[in-house]
Amino acid sequence: MTASTPASEQPPGAGPAHGGAGSQRRRWTGTYLPLVPFFAYVSLFLLLPTFIVLVGAFQSADGSPSLENIGTVLSGPRFLQAFGRSVQLSLVSALAGAILGGLLAWAVSVGGPGGRLRQIAVAASGVLAQFGGVMLAFAFLATFGITGTVTILLKNSVGFDLAADSRWLYGMTGLTIVYTYFQIPLMVIVFLPALDGLRQEWWEASTSLGGSSWSYWRHVGGPILAPSFLGAVLLLFANAFSAYATAAALVSQGSPIVPLQIGEAMSGEVVLGQANVGKALALGMIIVVAVVMTLYALLQRRASRWLR
Amino acid sequence: MSLSPAVSAHEGRSGVSVQLAGLHRHYGPVHALDGLDLEIAPGELVALLGPSGCGKTTALRALAGLDTPDAGRIVVDGRDITEVPANHRDMGMVFQAYSLFPNMTARDNVAYGLRLRGMDGQARRRRADEMLELVGLLAQGTRYPYQLSGGQQQRIALARALAIEPKVLLLDEPLSALDAKVRRQLRDEIRRIQISVGTTTLFVTHDQEEALALGDRVGVMSSGRLEQIAAPTELYERPRTAFVAEFVGLTNKIRGVAQGGAVEVFGTRLPLLDGSATSGPVFALVRPEAVRLTPEEGAAARVLAVSFLGSVCRVQVELPGRELVGAQTSPEDAMQLSPGTAVRVEVQAAGIFAVEDGGTARP
Amino acid sequence: MTTRGRLRRSVARWTIVVVVGGYLLLPLVAMAEFSTRGDFGSRSLDAWIAIAEDPNLVEAIITTLSIAALTAVGMLVLLVPTITWTYLRAPRMKRPVEFLCLLPIAIPAIVLVVGIVPIYSILTRATRGNPLVLVFIDIILVLPYAHRAIDAGLRSIDVATLAEAARSLGAGWPRVMFQVIAPNLRGAILSAAVISVALVLGEFTISSLLNYDTLQVVINLLGKRDSFVSVAVSLAALLFAFLLIFGITAVAGGQRRQVEEPIEEGVA
Numbered sequence A: 001m002t003a004s005t006p007a008s009e010q011p012p013g014a015g016p017a018h019g020g021a022g023s024q025r026r027r028w029t030g031t032y033l034p035l036v037p038f039f040a041y042v043s044l045f046l047l048l049p050t051f052i053v054l055v056g057a058f059q060s061a062d063g064s065p066s067l068e069n070i071g072t073v074l075s076g077p078r079f080l081q082a083f084g085r086s087v088q089l090s091l092v093s094a095l096a097g098a099i100l101g102g103l104l105a106w107a108v109s110v111g112g113p114g115g116r117l118r119q120i121a122v123a124a125s126g127v128l129a130q131f132g133g134v135m136l137a138f139a140f141l142a143t144f145g146i147t148g149t150v151t152i153l154l155k156n157s158v159g160f161d162l163a164a165d166s167r168w169l170y171g172m173t174g175l176t177i178v179y180t181y182f183q184i185p186l187m188v189i190v191f192l193p194a195l196d197g198l199r200q201e202w203w204e205a206s207t208s209l210g211g212s213s214w215s216y217w218r219h220v221g222g223p224i225l226a227p228s229f230l231g232a233v234l235l236l237f238a239n240a241f242s243a244y245a246t247a248a249a250l251v252s253q254g255s256p257i258v259p260l261q262i263g264e265a266m267s268g269e270v271v272l273g274q275a276n277v278g279k280a281l282a283l284g285m286i287i288v289v290a291v292v293m294t295l296y297a298l299l300q301r302r303a304s305r306w307l308r
Numbered sequence B: 001m002s003l004s005p006a007v008s009a010h011e012g013r014s015g016v017s018v019q020l021a022g023l024h025r026h027y028g029p030v031h032a033l034d035g036l037d038l039e040i041a042p043g044e045l046v047a048l049l050g051p052s053g054c055g056k057t058t059a060l061r062a063l064a065g066l067d068t069p070d071a072g073r074i075v076v077d078g079r080d081i082t083e084v085p086a087n088h089r090d091m092g093m094v095f096q097a098y099s100l101f102p103n104m105t106a107r108d109n110v111a112y113g114l115r116l117r118g119m120d121g122q123a124r125r126r127r128a129d130e131m132l133e134l135v136g137l138l139a140q141g142t143r144y145p146y147q148l149s150g151g152q153q154q155r156i157a158l159a160r161a162l163a164i165e166p167k168v169l170l171l172d173e174p175l176s177a178l179d180a181k182v183r184r185q186l187r188d189e190i191r192r193i194q195i196s197v198g199t200t201t202l203f204v205t206h207d208q209e210e211a212l213a214l215g216d217r218v219g220v221m222s223s224g225r226l227e228q229i230a231a232p233t234e235l236y237e238r239p240r241t242a243f244v245a246e247f248v249g250l251t252n253k254i255r256g257v258a259q260g261g262a263v264e265v266f267g268t269r270l271p272l273l274d275g276s277a278t279s280g281p282v283f284a285l286v287r288p289e290a291v292r293l294t295p296e297e298g299a300a301a302r303v304l305a306v307s308f309l310g311s312v313c314r315v316q317v318e319l320p321g322r323e324l325v326g327a328q329t330s331p332e333d334a335m336q337l338s339p340g341t342a343v344r345v346e347v348q349a350a351g352i353f354a355v356e357d358g359g360t361a362r363p
Numbered sequence C: 001m002t003t004r005g006r007l008r009r010s011v012a013r014w015t016i017v018v019v020v021g022g023y024l025l026l027p028l029v030a031m032a033e034f035s036t037r038g039d040f041g042s043r044s045l046d047a048w049i050a051i052a053e054d055p056n057l058v059e060a061i062i063t064t065l066s067i068a069a070l071t072a073v074g075m076l077v078l079l080v081p082t083i084t085w086t087y088l089r090a091p092r093m094k095r096p097v098e099f100l101c102l103l104p105i106a107i108p109a110i111v112l113v114v115g116i117v118p119i120y121s122i123l124t125r126a127t128r129g130n131p132l133v134l135v136f137i138d139i140i141l142v143l144p145y146a147h148r149a150i151d152a153g154l155r156s157i158d159v160a161t162l163a164e165a166a167r168s169l170g171a172g173w174p175r176v177m178f179q180v181i182a183p184n185l186r187g188a189i190l191s192a193a194v195i196s197v198a199l200v201l202g203e204f205t206i207s208s209l210l211n212y213d214t215l216q217v218v219i220n221l222l223g224k225r226d227s228f229v230s231v232a233v234s235l236a237a238l239l240f241a242f243l244l245i246f247g248i249t250a251v252a253g254g255q256r257r258q259v260e261e262p263i264e265e266g267v268a
Helices: A021-057 A068-075 A077-109 A116-129 A133-144 A149-157 A166-170 A172-196 A200-208 A213-242 A245-250 A258-266 A275-306 B005-012 B056-064 B106-116 B121-134 B150-163 B180-197 B208-214 B232-237 B242-247 C003-035 C046-053 C055-088 C091-106 C109-127 C131-157 C159-168 C173-184 C186-202 C205-209 C215-225 C227-259
Strands: B018-027 B030-040 B045-049 B071-076 B091-094 B168-172 B200-205 B217-222 B225-230 B252-259 B262-265 B268-271 B280-286 B291-295 B301-308 B313-318 B324-329 B342-347 B353-356
Touching (some): A021 A275, A021 C055, A021 C109, A068 A077, A077 A172, A077 A213, A077 A258, A116 C003, A116 C186, A116 C227, A133 A245, A133 C003, A133 C186, A133 C215, A133 C227, A149 C003, A172 A213, A200 B091, A213 A275, A213 B106, A213 C109, A245 C205, A258 A275, A258 C109, A275 C091, A275 C109, B018 B056, B030 B045, B030 B056, B030 B071, B030 B200, B056 B200, B091 B150, B106 B121, B106 B150, B150 B168, B208 B232, B217 B232, B225 B232, B225 B242, B242 B280, B242 B353, B252 B324, B252 B353, B268 B342, B291 B313, B301 B342, C046 C055, C046 C227, C055 C091, C055 C159, C055 C173, C055 C186, C055 C215, C109 C131, C109 C205, C131 C159, C131 C186, C131 C205, C159 C173, C186 C215, C186 C227, C205 C215, C215 C227
Parallel strands (some): B045 B200, B045 B217, B091 B168
Antiparallel strands (some): B018 B030, B018 B071, B252 B262, B280 B353, B291 B342, B301 B313, B313 B324
8 A cells, every 4th residue: 555546446435536645545544444354354264274275285294385185185085985975965955955945935935024934934944054963963863863753653653663774864865864954944044035036916917818827837937936946056055065063973983975074184083194185175175165156156146137 | 787878889999898796805894895886898998096995906906816806796798707717817917017027038928928828939929029019119029127117118018918819908007116207108108009909998096197098987996986987077077976076186175155056165156066065064175277366455365385387387375264275377377476465266167066064085 | 816726825835834844843843752751751851950960061051152142242343343334435345345254155164174273273272272262263154144134234224324314414433333323233233143143052063173162062972971961952052042033033023013114005
């Protein structure tokens, strides 16, 4: 900030320019100085750690620049399989959550913005979406575990023992079912605004022109909701991909998915000196999530263009 | 059901007849429709006029099938359609705003109803273009609704409604969301198109200027019932109830005493119109253009303010009892009526409607 | 819509609510059942009472609630003035601020914790292992949700006009912030604070990998030993968060109903 800013570059909130370079600089400070604490804080606690991860991914154990971490990750079947499983888990739970959550959101939105059911559903979704991994894992253990409520119920009434193949809850199947659980409330929260955007007039216009329920959803409602729905699926995908706590609480042996492997690398359970491999894995996660979120942002912009 | 004489004058135009008989619709204690009877002749445009909550939109929606009445019958082209669902009624509807499908171009919007009827692509496109031409927006066919202005959107909505050659055209306050200038242009265009196509039309509005300008007949509604339905001039000159007299056009309420079929206002005895209160203290409803002002030294009334409205001037006059009266004059005459001028006030009219002193609106 | 159509839609609607809603409620009901099991099929509140009797658990609860409170306050102090300022005087900064606030979604906790180790080893040593230092990173985790709430609130009150009006009547910036804007943001502020508390209550990833004993970490450890108590305390935490959020939604909804005028047009 040594040279004065030319008049054409003055920030809009600054007002008309009069006086020389000194007053322009004062105005610049006056406008942007109050924002410094925020930027400083975020730089220290968000940008710096990210930077450390990014740089560390390209450093060997002694600190010298190297690609060996990347190499380890890309050549190791363990790691690649973990990415594959993470993607599969995230995709399946995102789709299942999006469909079930979407239907629930529709059912709730029908009553109008002031509906009783809707208020309860929104509040409940707000809580359940934050239903942290550990609590959720225990909830499912209490439900489907060896001594779980449903397990006992089924055993006593129908004779079917859910826990016979007791490992299922702790494997990929169980994880998928549990992940779907917390995707549903998130979907409700994210998708309700999109449903609100469907105007009553469109339905009535379609009907008065001779359309049935099916033709409305096929030609009007569906296409309008499609970008938002797809965007929601992407968001749910990113959400599942980044999740750590639930899996950490459920899976006791091995680290089948990427977040668990990062955790493993961090707690040094595996060979020391692999800490930077953790950073390479983290880099991989950032890339996947960043790509997904960019697509999401683009879809959002597309969706809002129509509905101006 | 036979048609009343006033209505069969439109026999010459194409289109079908519409009858609403004894429609009732209530939401809890509120009666949106309280025994509505309405007939529309083939090819006629009836404007339903009234304040918010009077039931006009409910009536339109009942006709469209978007709202089921609790009692009554709806007959279109001789057929009772009260039980027929909305998507089988073959009606075209234009909403107040936002009814175009945002994910389709203007042309696709217009062709939507045709596509539902199984028309093939080529024929659809031709008919859609024909309709776009009718509303003067052929060049905008490939645009999306968000790229069109409010007035353009409503014209496309009209094209869409007419594309399917509906039996009845329903317009639910289509101009209310537009700004004044566009409103007036579009109003004339809608009327022109309606006359050329000849479809029986029901037009709902709360703007009395619009209703009077557009309708072959205008029906004034209040609290779920039809107060009066007549040609615009008759409605204006011979209101049948106080509500109609006060709602349609501006009016003054002047104190007087009714006696023997007439009332004395500003020194002139004027005959009372049908339905007026016939004796005792009353409010006479006087139109501003019926008030004559003459500057006179020492007169009891004084000019308060003058508003210039283009072709006419509105003059506010204060009477001795602090009552206010609005008069209408030409700009030339208004030049002599600056604020503070003492004036003599007279009324010049063929007949006057009067209500009981202390009561307003509903008889 | 005809009565038949409306009936069909109602049936579809309530079927979905029952099925999906049922799926969501099932684990909660199971948790209640599980945690109240007594001997020989009776019901007992032993597990719940044991919560108060476990010193580790009680300490973890108090610690986590303190962290939650501090996080909420810290987030408000950091975000409300900042976002408001971008609305009032630095509109070009709105996008950058929003971007930074949404960045934690792309940089999830599990990744963040890897990079934050060097910073936190300094903090841990400086504070001798006080878990309250988690506040700093929790504020970051909360940014996306808090920003959404506060931004929505600012947009709905047209803050620029409010501030202009106050300034034209002679108010200085501090007065504008505290006496004009903040009171109108009450709903949004409460929303943001409640979401922060809910998030901190459920936070596990960073706490466990940095070796702090917050509520979720202790629940997890406890789970291996005594599943009944851990399920009970999980359900308790969930109910607490639900009451908080439901309370806020009710308060905010009540406020809004007072402000909006009844629309009569609907009947005409």
